[in-house]
Amino acid sequence: MKYYPGPGRRTDLKRLNSLIEDVFLEHGKDVVSMPPKVYINLPKGDFRTMPAYIPSMDIAGVKIVNVHPENHKFKLPTVMALTVILDTDTGAPLAILNATYLTDLRTAAAGAVAAKHLSAKKNIRLGLIGAGNQAKAAVMAISKELVIEEISVWSRNERHAEILCSNYSDFDCRSVSAQKACDCDVLVTATPSRTPIVKREWIHEGTHINAIGADAPGKEELDPDILKISRVFVDDITQAVHSGEINVPISKGLYDADMISGTLGEVVLGKKKRNDADEITVFDSTGLAIQDLAAAKAVMESDDYIELKFP
C-alpha cells in the first residue's frame, strides 16, 4: 500500500482536466457508482465521506474530507482530505493520498471543463469573486482550456486580491470591486458566503458562471434571480439540490429542481449545451467523489510515495 504525502504540485493540469472530463462523460452515461456524500457534524465543522467506483476507469475509493471554518486558529487549513484507493479486483487498499491540495485541483478542473464547453468565447475576460485557494486553482485550470486575456478579482480583503494577482504575473490581473469583477465572460465565484454577493444587474448577456463556493446547505453566492434567467447545469442533481448554489433558493421556494437544464456529464456527452451566445449559463459545482478518483488516478502515476505495510 502506498502513501502519497503531498501530491498535486507537479500534476499536469491539462491531463487532469482531461481525466475530469472523462469521469463526467461516464457520469453523463450513468455508468458510475456514486452514492450521495455522507455528512457527519462535529462541534466546529463537519466531515464528509465520499465513496465511488468508475468501472470503465477501473478505479474505486473513498475521499474523507472535513470543513472547519475556524481552523486558522490552529494554523490548519479549513479543508483537509484523505483519499483511499481500493483494488477493484480484490478490494485491498492500494493507496492513501493526502488529498487536501488535490481537492482544490479537481474542483478547479471541473470548472475548467464546464467553462470549456459552456463559455460563449474562447478568448475570455475572467472574473473572480473570492481570492482564496479555489480562485487560484481556477485560474490555472481554466487557462488550460481557454485564453485568459485579463483577470479581475474581488475579495472582501483587497490585499488577498492583490496577492492573487502578484502570483499570476503572466496575466493582466487586477483587484477590483465585486461589480467590476462580474463584468467578464467567465465568472468564478469561490467564497464561503451564506448570502448572495453577485447581483442580477451585474451579470451581462453571454456570461458563463462557475458557482463553486456553495457546497453545503445554507451556502449561496448568487442572487437567485440570476438562476431564474440562466441555463443552470449541475455536477450532480441530488447533491446540487442538497448543498449546491441552488440549495437555498430551492429551500425558500425561489427555484425548483425542475428548472435545472442538465448535468455537466450531459454537456460533455453533447446531449445538452449553451443554445446561443447571449444566454447566461451557470455551472453549479458541489464536488463529486468521481472527481477525487480522477485526481487520484492522475497522481498515482507519479513516484512521490512511500510504501506502507499492509495487510
Next chain:
Amino acid sequence: MKYYPGPGRRTDLKRLNSLIEDVFLEHGKDVVSMPPKVYINLPKGDFRTMPAYIPSMDIAGVKIVNVHPENHKFKLPTVMALTVILDTDTGAPLAILNATYLTDLRTAAAGAVAAKHLSAKKNIRLGLIGAGNQAKAAVMAISKELVIEEISVWSRNERHAEILCSNYSDFDCRSVSAQKACDCDVLVTATPSRTPIVKREWIHEGTHINAIGADAPGKEELDPDILKISRVFVDDITQAVHSGEINVPISKGLYDADMISGTLGEVVLGKKKRNDADEITVFDSTGLAIQDLAAAKAVMESDDYIELKFP
C-alpha cells in the same frame, strides 16, 4: 498523522470488551452519529464505508472494508479494512489503522458483551458453528466475560474445527456435528452461509445465540422458526433489517421488524433483558461503525505506529 500497520495482536481484550460496551451504551442512549453503511459493488465483491462520531468518547472516523469471497485465489483475506480517525476539533486526520484483524476483534467483542448480558449462565458450554477467524476471536472475547467449561465446534471442513481446538488447548474443545455443537449454553454462528444451518429442534431452552455471520442481504444461518420463538436483540435496527440474520426472513415475510425485542444498546443500558432462564435469546450482529471507533481507541494507546507527513 500516525499509521498503525498491524494493530490488534496485543490488544487487551477485556479492555476492548469494556470499550465496546461503552459504545453500545451510547448507542442505546441515542447519542452517537452513525449514518447507515454505504455499500458499493465491485465485480467480485463489495466495499462498505462506515463513518461515525461518538461525542462522549471524543472520537470520529471512517472504516473502509471490503468483502471478496474469492480472495483466497490471490492469497489475500476475504475481508480487509482501514480505519481513518479524525481530530474532533479540527477534522484533521490523526491516524490510519490497518483494521483487518481489528474487525474480527471488535465483532467478537460485541458478541462477548451480548453473551455477558444475555447468557442465562456464567459457566457455559460454548458451541461454535464455523471455525474461521471470527469463531476463534469469539472464544477469546467471550472467555473474558464468562467461564467457558467446554467448546464444541462444527465446521463444514472437520480439519478446520480440529485446528481451532488445537489453538485453544486451554479449553476442553472438540470437533462435533452441527447438531451437537448446538447443544450448548451460548452458541456462536460465524459462517458466510446463505441457507440456514441451525435447525429449530437443535436449540434447547435457555440458549443464547450470537448470530454473527449474516452481514449482507441474502445471508442467513438460523432456521427462521428460531427467531420466532426467541427474544431477538440486534446491534442496530436499520442495519439488521438490511443485512443481518433477520434480513432474509423479513424479505420472505417470515419475520417482521416489529418482532425485534430491542437493541444491544438497550440491553447494556438495562432497559431490555432476558426475562427468564428458559428463554432463547438471539443477538443479531451486523457490525457497527462505532465498534470500529472503540477498537481504534484501544489500539491508539499503543506505540506500534509510524509517523506520516500530513498535511
